Amino acid sequence: MIRFDGVTKRYADGTVAVDHLDLEVPTGEITVLVGPSGCGKTTSLRMINRMIDPSEGRIMLDDVDVRTIDPPTLRRGIGYVIQQAGLFPHRTILDNIATVPYLLGWDRKRARSTALELLERVGLAPEMARRYPFQLSGGQQQRVGVARALAADPPVLLMDEPFSAVDPVVRASLQDELIRLQAELHKTIVFVTHDIDEAIKLGDRVAVLRVGGKLAQVADPATLLAAPADGFVREFLGRDRGIRRLSFVADTGLRLRSDLVVPVTSDLSRVAGVAADVESPWLAVVDEDNRPLGWVAPADLPRAGTLRDVRPLPYGTFVRGKDSLRTALDAALLSPSGCAIAVNGDGRVIGVATRESLDEALALAASEAPEPHDAPVREDADG
Amino acid sequence: MNWLIEFFSDPANWSGSSGIPVRLLEHLEFTLAALLPAALIAIPLGLLIGHTGRGALIVVVSANLARALPTLGLLVLIVLLLGTATVLPVLIPLVVLAIPPILVNTYEGIRGVDHDLRDAAYGMGLRGPQVLVRVLVPVALPLILLGLRLAAIQVVATATVASYVSLGGLGRYIIDGLATKDYPSVVGGSVLVGGFALAMQGLFALADRLLVSPGVSRRVRTAKIR
Ligand SMILES: Nc1ncnc2c1ncn2[C@@H]1O[C@H](COP(=O)(O)OP(=O)(O)OP(=O)(O)O)[C@@H](O)[C@H]1O
Ligand SMILES: [Mg+2]
Numbered sequence: 001m002i003r004f005d006g007v008t009k010r011y012a013d014g015t016v017a018v019d020h021l022d023l024e025v026p027t028g029e030i031t032v033l034v035g036p037s038g039c040g041k042t043t044s045l046r047m048i049n050r051m052i053d054p055s056e057g058r059i060m061l062d063d064v065d066v067r068t069i070d071p072p073t074l075r076r077g078i079g080y081v082i083q084q085a086g087l088f089p090h091r092t093i094l095d096n097i098a099t100v101p102y103l104l105g106w107d108r109k110r111a112r113s114t115a116l117e118l119l120e121r122v123g124l125a126p127e128m129a130r131r132y133p134f135q136l137s138g139g140q141q142q143r144v145g146v147a148r149a150l151a152a153d154p155p156v157l158l159m160d161e162p163f164s165a166v167d168p169v170v171r172a173s174l175q176d177e178l179i180r181l182q183a184e185l186h187k188t189i190v191f192v193t194h195d196i197d198e199a200i201k202l203g204d205r206v207a208v209l210r211v212g213g214k215l216a217q218v219a220d221p222a223t224l225l226a227a228p229a230d231g232f233v234r235e236f237l238g239r240d241r242g243i244r245r246l247s248f249v250a251d252t253g254l255r256l257r258s259d260l261v262v263p264v265t266s267d268l269s270r271v272a273g274v275a276a277d278v279e280s281p282w283l284a285v286v287d288e289d290n291r292p293l294g295w296v297a298p299a300d301l302p303r304a305g306t307l308r309d310v311r312p313l314p315y316g317t318f319v320r321g322k323d324s325l326r327t328a329l330d331a332a333l334l335s336p337s338g339c340a341i342a343v344n345g346d347g348r349v350i351g352v353a354t355r356e357s358l359d360e361a362l363a364l365a366a367s368e369a370p371e372p373h374d375a376p377v378r379e380d381a382d383g
Numbered sequence: 384m385n386w387l388i389e390f391f392s393d394p395a396n397w398s399g400s401s402g403i404p405v406r407l408l409e410h411l412e413f414t415l416a417a418l419l420p421a422a423l424i425a426i427p428l429g430l431l432i433g434h435t436g437r438g439a440l441i442v443v444v445s446a447n448l449a450r451a452l453p454t455l456g457l458l459v460l461i462v463l464l465l466g467t468a469t470v471l472p473v474l475i476p477l478v479v480l481a482i483p484p485i486l487v488n489t490y491e492g493i494r495g496v497d498h499d500l501r502d503a504a505y506g507m508g509l510r511g512p513q514v515l516v517r518v519l520v521p522v523a524l525p526l527i528l529l530g531l532r533l534a535a536i537q538v539v540a541t542a543t544v545a546s547y548v549s550l551g552g553l554g555r556y557i558i559d560g561l562a563t564k565d566y567p568s569v570v571g572g573s574v575l576v577g578g579f580a581l582a583m584q585g586l587f588a589l590a591d592r593l594l595v596s597p598g599v600s601r602r603v604r605t606a607k608i609r
Pocket of ligand 1: 011012013015016017036037038039040041042043044194
């Protein structure tokens with residue numbers, strides 16, 4: 001665990017970048033520092049590996065004051081990823097990744113085989129190993145930056161806007177990659193970003209800082225979205241936080257109906273009857289494998305032939321027990337029926353969430369939202 | 384053209400203490416004798432100042448001095464003061480001449496290394512000297528070599544004139560030739576000096592290829608598809 005104990009950083013010119021920060025970064029979790037430009041995120045992060053030393057207070061790393069550890073030694077035990085990757089241009093990708101192992105005196109062979117493993121782990125082809133940084137795209141360089149930080153298997157990883165210099169598509173894939181890596185590695189990660197969506201996507205906990213280096217709120221993303229501590233945090237979270245909060249509501253509250261599902265082999269002459277029986281204008285069609293094909297409105301169908309003869313309308317699915325209520329809602333909005341098809345992990349249909357059941361789940365989610373703190377929080381309130 | 388043939392076909396020009404091989408060797412000798420000490424002073428100094436950021440004034444002063452310094456005048460002055468009995472009087476101005484380009488380029492090379500790169504190096508846990516040796520020098524190497532190359536050009540050119548005051552070297556052909564109106568010797572000597580300077584350039588181009596990482600010069604050594 002990393003603990004900030006009343007940490008203040010005052011630069012030589014008098015700028016207070018961080019102001020009495022108290023913060024705990026739990027072991028094995030991703031803690032995101034987020035806030036507007038200049039709020040002291042980078043400064044806070046760099047005080048952990050002593051790239052900057054605090055003016056007041058202390059930072060404890062597993063109950064040891066980092067100030068008692070010689071900086072290079074401390075840094076070799078902490079992975080560090082920066083925005084521009086900062087790869088060594090004169091070294092091959094493999095040697096870049098092996099930087100810290102070399103420093104720690106590992107023999108070359110072990111360092112390189114570890115580096116090669118990491119290269120693949122961050123999703124790069126082994127052929128990249130012999131290239132130089134200038135031969136890689138920005139996104140690939142960033143992956144190498146992550147691999148380099150992980151090379152000596154440090155328990156702690158510091159990441160300063162590591163994905164902000166790449167385009168949105170690459171950024172999303174790097175974020176997914178980090179989530180996947182973290183599921184395997186369980187590092188203690190401090191991640192700095194000014195992008196609240198990235199913070200909410202990646203963070204187990206999100207610490208919102210305001211300019212002047214004060215902690216505004218620290219909470220898990222769902223709580224943050226549901227109950228921003230004050231106007232600043234609410235504004236920073238943006239407009240659609242109600243919808244976004246649904247990302248953190250499990251879909252397990254959704255009632256599913258399996259009687260709205262019909263096989264594609266059904267005779268059209270019978271389909272209208274089924275619809276009448278289940279009292280629904282819409283039926284979900286599945287193939288012989290029980291995979292979704294789409295929606296039909298039996299009232300509009302001819303009376304001869306089977307469902308194979310008609311073209312079903314578009315649909316959306318969500319994975320039961322895995323996806324959030326937001327995904328289910330999204331799936332419903334993609335279908336003319338306004339219902340979402342629930343599938344299991346194999347993509348087989350297990351039922352349908354109707355508008356009524358979505359309504360119920362939304363109402364439940366809304367009722368579970370904590371009371372918003374509408375009373376203004378005083379500026380000098382600590383956290 | 385005829386002069387050239389005359390000069391190079393004269394067997395007298397190929398042997399003895401004033402033969403081409405000896406003169407060439409002399410020229411090479413005091414080019415190196417000037418460059419080496421200059422490099423030994425200027426490179427460490429440039430690295431140190433560039434890395435620590437302290438003493439930048441020395442670099443500025445040295446750069447300006449180089450522009451203002453009348454090397455030839457200095458040369459003559461020192462020879463007048465110390466006489467021509469030893470080689471040293473001629474070497475001192477040559478060394479002084481060679482220091483600024485090496486110092487300035489080494490310093491600029493180190494200073495110019497991307498801040499993020501320096502930051503990343505420290506962030507990985509490299510110590511100050513390791514940052515310098517393992518990161519800054521390899522990245523700044525093209526500029527350091529450029530400084531040496533510029534210094535070499537100047538030394539070669541000035542050393543030719545240095546023949547005037549005392550030393551041997553290829554300059555003798557030109558100076559003695561002028562004195563005796565031996566024009567084949569003047570032209571031949573000029574060609575030799577030119578060739579020597581070119582060979583020097585070639586040497587540095589080779590050093591660039593061999594010493595600078597392909598990742599820095601952006602030459603791709605390994606084929607992309609294998
Ligand atoms: N070396 C320095 N000297 C003086 N002031 C500094 C220094 N470094 C940062 N600051 C100031 O401290 C404050 C916090 O800077 P910091 O870099 O920590 O912000 P940040 O939250 O990382 O911002 P950004 O999102 O723009 O990266 C800013 O007002 C900045 O101008
Ligand atoms: Mg920053």
